[in-house]
Amino acid sequence: MPSKTTTAPDRSKGNAGWGLKAAAWFGVLYLNLPILFIVLYGFTTDEASYSFPPPGLTTEWFAVTWSRQDFWDALALSVQVAFAAMAIAMVLGTLAAAAMYRFKFFGKEAVTLLILLPIALPGIVTGISLRSAFAIGDIPFSYITIVLGHATFCIVVVYNNAIARLRRSSPALIEASMDLGADTFQTFRHVILPNLATALLAGGMLAFALSFDEIIVTTFTAGQQETLPIWMFRQLARPHQRPVTNVAAIIVMIITFAPILAAYYLTRDTDDVAGSGK
Amino acid sequence: MTAATRSLSNNLSTFLYQRPRFVLILLLLPPLLWLGIIYLGSLFTLLAQSFFSIDDFTAQVVYQPTLDTYARLFTATNLSIIFRTVMMAAVVTIISGIIAFPLAYYVARFASGRMKAFFYIAVMLPLWSNYLVRVYSWKLILAKEGAIHWAVNALGLGPVLDWILTLPVVEGSSLSTSYIGTTLTFVYIWLPFMVLPVQAALERVPRSLIEASSDLGAKPNETFRKVIFPLAIPGIAAGSIFTFSLTLGDYIIPQLIGSSRPFIGQAVYQFQGTAGDIPMAAAFAMVPIVIMAVYLTLAKRLGAFDAL
Numbered sequence: 249m250p251s252k253t254t255t256a257p258d259r260s261k262g263n264a265g266w267g268l269k270a271a272a273w274f275g276v277l278y279l280n281l282p283i284l285f286i287v288l289y290g291f292t293t294d295e296a297s298y299s300f301p302p303p304g305l306t307t308e309w310f311a312v313t314w315s316r317q318d319f320w321d322a323l324a325l326s327v328q329v330a331f332a333a334m335a336i337a338m339v340l341g342t343l344a345a346a347a348m349y350r351f352k353f354f355g356k357e358a359v360t361l362l363i364l365l366p367i368a369l370p371g372i373v374t375g376i377s378l379r380s381a382f383a384i385g386d387i388p389f390s391y392i393t394i395v396l397g398h399a400t401f402c403i404v405v406v407y408n409n410a411i412a413r414l415r416r417s418s419p420a421l422i423e424a425s426m427d428l429g430a431d432t433f434q435t436f437r438h439v440i441l442p443n444l445a446t447a448l449l450a451g452g453m454l455a456f457a458l459s460f461d462e463i464i465v466t467t468f469t470a471g472q473q474e475t476l477p478i479w480m481f482r483q484l485a486r487p488h489q490r491p492v493t494n495v496a497a498i499i500v501m502i503i504t505f506a507p508i509l510a511a512y513y514l515t516r517d518t519d520d521v522a523g524s525g526k
Numbered sequence: 527m528t529a530a531t532r533s534l535s536n537n538l539s540t541f542l543y544q545r546p547r548f549v550l551i552l553l554l555l556p557p558l559l560w561l562g563i564i565y566l567g568s569l570f571t572l573l574a575q576s577f578f579s580i581d582d583f584t585a586q587v588v589y590q591p592t593l594d595t596y597a598r599l600f601t602a603t604n605l606s607i608i609f610r611t612v613m614m615a616a617v618v619t620i621i622s623g624i625i626a627f628p629l630a631y632y633v634a635r636f637a638s639g640r641m642k643a644f645f646y647i648a649v650m651l652p653l654w655s656n657y658l659v660r661v662y663s664w665k666l667i668l669a670k671e672g673a674i675h676w677a678v679n680a681l682g683l684g685p686v687l688d689w690i691l692t693l694p695v696v697e698g699s700s701l702s703t704s705y706i707g708t709t710l711t712f713v714y715i716w717l718p719f720m721v722l723p724v725q726a727a728l729e730r731v732p733r734s735l736i737e738a739s740s741d742l743g744a745k746p747n748e749t750f751r752k753v754i755f756p757l758a759i760p761g762i763a764a765g766s767i768f769t770f771s772l773t774l775g776d777y778i779i780p781q782l783i784g785s786s787r788p789f790i791g792q793a794v795y796q797f798q799g800t801a802g803d804i805p806m807a808a809a810f811a812m813v814p815i816v817i818m819a820v821y822l823t824l825a826k827r828l829g830a831f832d833a834l
Contacts, residue, residue, distance in 0.1 A: 268636070271629065276645060278625065283651070343556055347554040351546065370790075372775040372790075372814070373815055376808070380804060384571055400560070457653065464778065464791075484782070493662065501651075
């Protein structure tokens with residue numbers, strides 16, 4: 249029998265009924281089981297169809313993917329675009345959040361709508377708008393046009409995270425800092441920024457993810473260049489070496505898993521408390 | 527820090543403190559310029575394009591304001607494309623809500639510690655991993671020779687599935703070429719966008735409110751119906767903005783999984799691409815904008831903007 253000295257159950261949380269638990273688990277399995285199929289089919293010997301169970305298992309697709317320069321080019325471009333979009337979105341999103349939190353002004357609602365719009369309107373609208381604008385302005389498609397599109401819909405993610413944290417933090421802290429003689433910059437540096445940092449980081453990582461994933465807007469703004477999603481989409485149309493796409497996906501999942509964990513541990517302490525809102 | 531820089535920073539600080547308008551402009555101008563020029567500018571370009579038309583013989587855009595393109599938009603074929611897409615977006619949003627709510631509720635109210643970490647990651651990981659490959663994963667699963675057909679046949683239920691696939695709206699030769707497949711994939715892809723705002727809304731419900739409700743004699747399910755659920759509605763509305771809008775504009779999922787009957791996204795894509803009819807593509811792109819404008823107005827009334 250295990251000793252009873254282990255951590256006491258968190259009584260404030262109560263117990264869920266089995267129906268609720270089952271429904272919650274159903275949701276989680278629905279969200280995650282398909283990913284296992286991606287992994288499984290990365291090892292299949294069947295490169296032309298999707299037969300289940302796989303006729304045989306092999307690791308050769310990892311070597312094939314590794315030697316494909318087009319895969320590395322696409323990965324590199326996606327990472328560069330995502331970092332650039334993330335950086336722009338973090339600056340603009342934070343500025344917008346600070347302004348919206350700190351001030352009341354005429355047209356505030358319109359500004360909220362404007363920030364929200366790029367993600368509230370379907371991606372294809374953003375994509376085709378940008379494309380027609382680039383066409384009329386005679387702007388050639390490049391790395392920059394991809395970043396322009398991505399940063400636009402990433403702003404809202406950073407903005408949301410930053411403003412949520414600002415609303416949650418107490419204005420008394422800022423007043424106390426000012427009362428104790430700190431100027432605006434010192435207050436920002438020593439009070440607001442540490443308070444905001446984890447939310448910004450989490451927002452930045454979401455922005456990175458959003459950009460890294462994007463294919464709908466990118467198709468319209470990329471021209472000849474291939475980001476990883478576009479590379480994969482074209483890869484799907486090729487009848488041979490299908491598992492290469494799966495191997496690429498496995499690599500992407502491994503790379504992105506660490507930041508997700510990091511984001512969670514960074515924001516956990518502040519967000520875990522139920523009812524800690526305004 | 528030297529005395530000189532300190533006093534400079536002090537002076538600047540005081541200067542800014544006395545001019546809040548100036549600070550507001552300083553903060554708001556960069557994001558507004560970006561969104562105003564790049565985003566709104568593009569949207570207006572698109573809007574303008576929709577009032578031009580294309581010359582049938584030369585296939586060149588005629589830069590003269592006309593409503594011809596909009597007149598051509600409302601044909602029976604296009605209306606059925608719009609209807610099909612809106613129905614799909616509605617069904618996907620409802621199913622996402624039904625699956626997301628218990629998950630979000632369980633995580634917000636009952637899970638703690640490691641369990642909560644596990645569930646958080648289980649929702650975030652699919653959000654992070656490649657969109658396209660996750661769509662592709664359903665192509666693997668739903669294919670005629672894939673896992674679901676295999677499992678159903680192994681259970682001896684093959685004829686039942688075949689019968690379902692012959693039903694009027696569903697019709698398809700396998701799950702991956704039927705609306706069932708398209709719906710399952712859409713829900714799978716957008717589900718995290720529903721779970722996260724709902725969970726956030728539920729976590730904002732103060733525990734004291736729930737305790738007060740039970741102190742005042744409400745049974746647990748009464749508390750749920752009258753206190754918790756109403757407070758979760760802004761979260762649901764916020765999540766539905768994403769599921770609805772993302773479904774309206776997606777052209778990858780219906781292209782890879784489902785029948786060949788087109789959705790709005792595919793129509794727009796084809797008009798601007800293969801057909802080269804930019805005005806028509808622009809006019810067609812106005813359809814989801816109008817639909818989302820109506821939808822956002824409704825969602826705003828439910829408090830969605832505060833729950834984002």
